[in-house]
Amino acid sequence: MELEEMQTREREPMIVVSRMSHSYEDEMGNQVKALDQINLTINKGEFVAIIGTNGSGKSTLAKHFNVLLEPTEGTVSVLGMDTKDEEKLWGIRSHVGMVFQNPDNQIVAAIVEEDVAFGPENLGVPPAEIRKRVDKALDVVGMQAYRHHAPHLLSGGQKQRIAIAGVLAMNPDCIVLDEPTAMLDPMGRKDVLKTVHALHKEEHMTVVYITHFMDEAMTADRIVVMKNGHILQEGRPADIFKQVESLKELGLDVPVAAEVADKLRKDGYAIAEGIVTDKELGDALCLSY
Amino acid sequence: MPIVLDSVTYTYGQGTPFEKQALTGISLTINEGEFIGIIGHTGSGKSTLVQHLNGLLHPTEGQVTVNGINLADKTEEAKQSRHMVGMVFQYPEHQLFEETIAKDIAFGPTNLGLTQEEIEQRVKDAMDFVGLDYKTYADRSPFHLSGGQMRRVAIAGVVAMKPKYLVLDEPSAGLDPAGREEIFAEIMRLHKEQGVTVILVSHNMEDISKMATRLLVIDDGKVLLDGKPIDIFMKYRETLQKAGVDVPPVSQLTAYLNQRGLPVSEEAITVDDVVASIESLKKR
Amino acid sequence: MLGNITIGQYFPGDSLLHRMDPRTKILATLIYIVAIFFAQTVVSYLFVTAFTVWVIWMSKLPVRLLWNALKPLWIIIVFTLAIHVFTSTGTVLWQWSFIHITKEGLQMGVLMTARLVYLILFSSLLTYTTSPIRLTDGIERLLRPFQRLGVPSHELAMMMTIALRFIPTLLEETDRIMKAQESRGADFTTGSLVKRAKSMVPLLVPLFISAFRRADDLAVAMEARCYRGGEGRTRMKELCYTRLDTVSMSILILVVLIILVMRFYAV
Secondary structure, eight states: OHHHHHHHHHHSEEEEEEEEEEEEEOTTSOEEEEEEEEEEEEETTOEEEEEOOTTSSHHHHHHHHTTSSOOSEEEEEETTEETTOGGGHHHHHHHEEEEOSOGGGGOOSSSHHHHHHHHHHHTTOOHHHHHHHHHHHHHHTTOGGGTTSOGGGSOHHHHHHHHHHHHHTTOOSEEEEESTTTTSOHHHHHHHHHHHHHHHHHSOOEEEEEOSOHHHHTTSSEEEEEETTEEEEEEOHHHHHTOHHHHHHTTOOOOHHHHHHHHHHHTTOOOOSOOOSHHHHHHHHHHHO | OOEEEEEEEEEETTTSTTOEEEEEEEEEEEOTTOEEEEEOOTTSSHHHHHHHTTTSSOOSEEEEEETTEETTOOSHHHHHHHHTEEEEOSSGGGGOOSSSHHHHHHHHHHHTTOOHHHHHHHHHHHHHHTTOOHHHHTTSOGGGSOHHHHHHHHHHHHHTTOOSEEEEESTTTTOOHHHHHHHHHHHHHHHHHSOOEEEEEOSOHHHHHHHOSEEEEEETTEEEEEEOHHHHHHHOHHHHHHTTOOOOHHHHHHHHHHHTTOOOOTTOOSHHHHHHHHHHHHHO | OGGGOOTTOOOOOOSHHHHSOHHHHHHHHHHHHHHHTTOOSHHHHHHHHHHHHHHHHHHTOOHHHHHHHHGGGHHHHHHHHHHHHHHOOSSEEEEETTEEEEHHHHHHHHHHHHHHHHHHHHHHHHHHHSOHHHHHHHHHHHHGGGGGGTOOHHHHHHHHHHHHHHHHHHHHHHHHHHHHHHHTTOOSSSSOHHHHHHHTHHHHHHHHHHHHHHHHHHHHHHHHTTOOOSTTOOOSSOOOOOHHHHHHHHHHHHHHHHHHHHHHTTO
8 A cells, every 4th residue: 555655656746847958158158058958757756866977967957946047948847837937936946955065055054953944934934833844854864963053163964964954944845966975075975865865765755866976876766867968868777877888988987886797798797787786796696606 | 305204293273272182193204106095084184184294284293304304494495395295285276366377377386486487388387287288278267167177277286386295185076087087197197207206185995096005094183004005995994994984895895795705806906806806716 | 273263153051141032132232331431430340340240150151261252352452451551641650761650540541441351241242142143133123123214134134144154164265275375385474565465366366256156156055945035034033022131131221220320429
């Protein structure tokens, strides 16, 4: 029963991008097409990773999900609301929260809990309700102990978790993270990824996760690969990472296990396709050994 | 001409309520021609440590000498010794300030008091070195470049001072895999072709294991481990974990496969090493 | 060095002073600072000192914190003392060449210095016991009646909040850029005034660029979190006067009255 429920929810679209292009004028006055004819559907409850090199258009795409940018052509709709409809602007933004790359430049207040309250305050939520939401959000990201701290004394990973709590307190259905771990150390990266997975599993949040770390992307339900403003491929991590060479040509990394499996296969060894993790490679090797 | 640290202790805000000891009695010799990797979790003291290497910080106790000259001295000699150690900070593109790329790279050489011709030559060499065509880029503004290019200009600005030692703090932070590879190819060339001693601070264990000849693990203001990277990654996995640092993905894989009963060589550094080792097992 | 600046930094706690409404605290601080200027006699200063000590004790703050607030300003404090001690005329107590110390000068010097110290202590008490956001909230509410006269109270408060948040970040950044340029041979400390002013360019340009980039990022992040000005905004921590505020304000008014009476009767 529960499984069925989850499956129906997953089939409902959260974000639908249809034949969408985005161009802008650069400093020299030239028209630059950052996104070209994008079609993409993100379903409720999904965890989608978007990968691509710098300049592939992945951040530009993400900014369309909560109307920080509007399409030049085509449409983006969030829960059926067209992002070009000005009346729906704040509705969309309260449904889709966004976390950015630089942990320092998205924290507004000088005290952690006051910063988490910033979003709901903007939405005009009553004080008692804000208090509840802030406490819950800080619990979810495991930062309750730091609620009276000044943000500049926290580590990068802690700051990103505060930013995530700030989004959570707005009670969104979907969270978009634009390279949230690019500026963090390995410990911070692990903490942030763990937090995002907890949101996905326990809070049933739809997650769009932009990254160029493949070990993070491989934990997603689905991966979207972008290049020069196009979507090159999308599919399960196993399907994406079996194309070792084309990913490398794009300038992207591949998980070590996937690369080893690919090379063994090329050398004529019978190794199953779709290996991504160390465990999968271990299983495959033990079977044939 | 080694850099020698002799029982270096450093305390921040000495005599204030915020007093914090960042380094405790570090003794260390960095020989010419080495490629040293430094790892440690955030707050372990590794940033404080590298800032001692070119005299940005002076030890509260102990001393740092380059070629026998104490960096804390106020002599012209000491100043020149400090300039022998180049320092590339995290996100070095944030230090660019001149109107043109050439002028920005010339900042360091100009401060060294070189002649105009020598400065120009060094700017040309440095730009050539980081793969920016002099004719095309010299008069452009550094602020209209892409992130990766800006970082290369900033590194060129340090390289143009012709340091004998080069310290780099997370030079690949925030770059995509392609950009990361370009930067590291340049650093490797600097090391191999010009014989520059490199000290690389990085969270990326893969890069360290591929390039460094010696690895220092810093924890709680002390040198926890000092040795060949692959030896440390093989033998001290638990110690590393306790110090809050990872082992490279390849070492993680080989360790896991061994745990599963597949005697793959744990000395493998690259993916090809692992593949070769697995294939030799299968042939047997 | 840059990390040691503590002015304007909140010290969390749960004392009565911490719990007071920021509006009460701001008004009370202003009133008290003005009132100190009416104290003239030694007796009234003893009274002011006693009250100040009592308030500090009530705040439960570590004494070293208040000492830290005074420390960066010691030059001004010593200067104030010296000016009064050495320049006043009156009964000469001690003389050496053209330097003389008078009884009146000594008295004035000590009183003026005490006045300055209390002023600094009280304003630091305000910032130590009030979180920056509550402080700006308080200022915003106090300025709200002037909104009709064109005072942009919400915008001012928002600017202050952001400034408070980013000052430590920008100080760290300054330190980092200085070190990066020093590594490239820059010299910020020696040479003539003109040379030193010039040497600031490699520091200031990157700092400004960085500040603008941060401002850009922050504006986008605020927009993404539904910020659209002060209208329709609520607050997690509502400001409300309690009995504590009424009592505190009454005590303060009593203190001010006593100071005024002492002045009137020259006690």
